[in-house]
Amino acid sequence: MCGIVGAVSTRNIVPVLVQGLQRLEYRGYDSCGVAVHQDGELRRSRSTARVAELQAQVEADGVASGTGIAHTRWATHGAPAVHNAHPHFSRGKIALVHNGIIENHDELRDELKAKGYVFESQTDTEVIAHLVHQLYEGDLFDTVQRVVARLQGAYAIAVFCRDEPHRVVGARHGSPLILGVGADADPEARYLASDAMALAGVTDRIVYLEEGDVVDLQLGKHWISERLADDSFVPVLRDVKIVHAHSGAAELGPYRHYMQKEIFEQPRAIADTLEGVEGITPELFGDGAYRVFREIDRVLILACGTSYYSGSTAKYWLESIAKIPTSVEIASEYRYRDSVPDPRTLVVTISQSGETADTLAALKHARSLGMRHTLTICNVATSAMVRECELAYITRAGVEVGVASTKAFTTQLAGLFLLTLALAQVRGTLTREQEAEHLKAMRHLPVALQSVLALEPQVVAWAEAFARKENALFLGRGLHYPIALEGALKLKEISYIHAEAYPAGELKHGPLALVTAEMPVVTVAPNDALLEKLKSNLQEVRARGGELFVFADSDTRIDSGEGLHVIRMPEHYGALSPILHVVPLQLLAYHTACARGTDVDKPRNLAKSVTVE
Structure with a gap:
């Protein structure tokens, strides 16, 4: 969600801070800022524009230093405004940035106001800055350890003090934070960031901070302390890993938007995700997977969006x-309701980033109920989700910059289908012939996806009509109902057209009342066992004057006519059909958003990595 970059160095670090923010723009944000220790004082620049404007501002203001922190903010407490933008100061002495939500900020605010602190923002973050100032006794590392013991909620913070040049302290609890160790060009430097991608090209030596860690950054050295259950801290060593977070993966190339680029990267992403899968075996999901799969009787999937x-x-x-x-x-609902746990359950979490706060919290809740067998389908091998789970399958979608997920979704489906086959094999519900057929179909997916992408010109023509609408219905049946839900979500996210999805059989139970000539109805129509039922549902729409837009398999015998528009899919793909049918829905949302002139890659109010509840 929000992005943090911080550093101490012997050189001017401001260009590295700003570049890091630019590489975190894909997360989504509505303000940004930089603060530095310069000439014995704190200086900062903040903006509600893009990072490019912030860069021009810091250059014009002459902001330069070897010690600094920077931030992109997605608003939670307080409107997107300069006075709410990070970094926040306390009495000209403390500068601080923060990701997450402090749940006891009202209580702390009242306490600090009673001690004379004046608040200039509506944020929960400013509370932390003033608390650091109030507790400061000459050692920032010690102060932050005492501060975090007072905080309730989720946070990743970076803070420095006017009185301690070349020192930045960070802490994490519930929000990701990494430490970067200086490389050859600047070996004395130390960095903080919320994502390794922010440090691409700067250093590939990364330490992933664990829950409760506090880290002290100084020139040429760093210390990490681990928080214990009694709120005391003990020194701890964390491994330095070599992480190649290539910034080139986020370059736009010949495409108009990152979302378009990522839609067209799906054949490669699927091929990469399936690379090395020669046959179905539980060990695709980690050592000990066979034993785990033998011990479970059911599956619980936890995820968001x-x-x-x-x-x-x-x-x-x-x-x-x-x-x-x-x-x-x-996931955001699961942990807040009474459920019936079963220790013979495999808890499966799904997350692109592996840092989704709601899903991580739901995972921990499931484990607290005695469900110890856990597995994640995730796109980031070094994420908290992977570290928290017993087993994992790492998809290889690559960096996904567009807020609206595309290739991460289809690679998740590929990983989940492999999980299905592995569980079927262990449970004896899959013959060798069936396994071979499924594997053959999976290997053909990249070619099949290329054929679907060739339908783009036809989808563009539909998008021109959609761009003039304000509402839309999406219909699907069986395993294509979730694909209709995903298509409606994509249209909502980036074109701001209100869209809802329903199982087609539910039309007559209420949604049919919405159908008019002004309500386009998008239908996913594969040639499966429910096709004839679906055709009847389409007739219900036509009888009420509704206009249908149907993505149909070639052999469905659904033909275009008045009020009925059909785009034919290249082939029917059986159980894997959802992976193909979602692609034209992605293209429809994308080209509709382009026709409406919205910010496709950074839709309003949304963030890429949702690291707050």
Whole structure:
């Protein structure tokens, strides 16, 4: 969500801070800022414009220093405004940036106001800055350890003090934070960031801070302390890993937007995700997977947003192919309701970033209920989700910059289908012939996806009509219902058209009342066992004057006519059909947003990596 970059160095570090913010722009933000220790004082520049404007501002203001912190903010407490933008100061002495939400900020604010502190923002972050100032006794590292013991909620923070040049202190609890160790060009430097990508090209020597860590950055050295259950701290060593976070992966190239680029990268992303899969074996998901798969009787999937829809699709696969009872829960709801735990459950989390706060919290809640078998489908091998789970399958979608997920979704589906086949194999519900057929179909996916992408010109023509609408319905049946949900979400996210998805059979139970000539109805129509039922649902729409836009398999015998527009998919793809059918829905949302002139890659109010609850 928000982005943090911090550094201490013997050279001017401001260009590195600003470049880091630019590499974190994909997360989404509505303000940004930089603060430095310059000429014995704190200086800062803040903006509600893009990072490029902030860069021009710091250059014009002559902001330069070897010690500094920077931030991109996605508003939670207080409107997107300069006075709410980070970094926040306390009495000209403390500068601080923060990701996350401090749940007891009202209580702390009242306490600090009573001690004479004046608040210039509506943020929960300013509370931390003043608390650091109030508790400061000459050692910033010691102060931050005492401060975090007072904080409730989630946070990653970076802070420096006017009285301690060349020192930055960081802490994390519930929000990601990494330490970068200086490389050959600047060996004395130390860095903080919320994402390794922010440090691409600066250093590849990364330390992933653990929950409760506080880190002290100084020239040529750093210390880490681990927080214990009694709020005391002990020194700890964390491994330095070599992480190649290539910034080139985020270059736009010949495409208009990152989302378009990422839609067209899906054949390669699927091929990379399946690379090395010669056959189905539980060990694809880690050592000990066979034993775990033998010990479970059911699956619980926890996820949010687009990842929730990939899990909803997998439920159909898991129950029909692996014959294992499966439930799918919205992670942000699961931990707040009474549920019936079963220790013989495999808890599966799905996350692009592996840092989604709601999903991490739901995972911990499931474990607290005695469900110890955990597995994640994730795109980031070094993420908190992977470290927290017993087993993992790492998708290889690569960096996804557009806020609206595309290639991460289809690679999640590929990973979940492999999980289905592995569980089916262990449970004896999959013959060798069926396994071979499924693997052959998976290997053909990149070619099949290229054929679907060739439909783009036809989708562009539809998008021109959609751009004039303010509402849309999406219909699907069976395992394509979650694909209809995902298509509606994409249209909402980037074109701001209100869109809802329903199982087609539910039309007559209420949604049909919305159907008019002004309500486009998008339908996913594969040639499966539910096709004839779906055709009847389409007739219900046509009888009420509705206008249908149908993505149909070539052999469905659904033909274009008055009020009925059909784009034919290249081939029917059986159980893997959802991976193909979602692509034209992505293209429809993308080109509709382009026609409406919205900010495709950074839709309003949204962030890429949701690291707050």
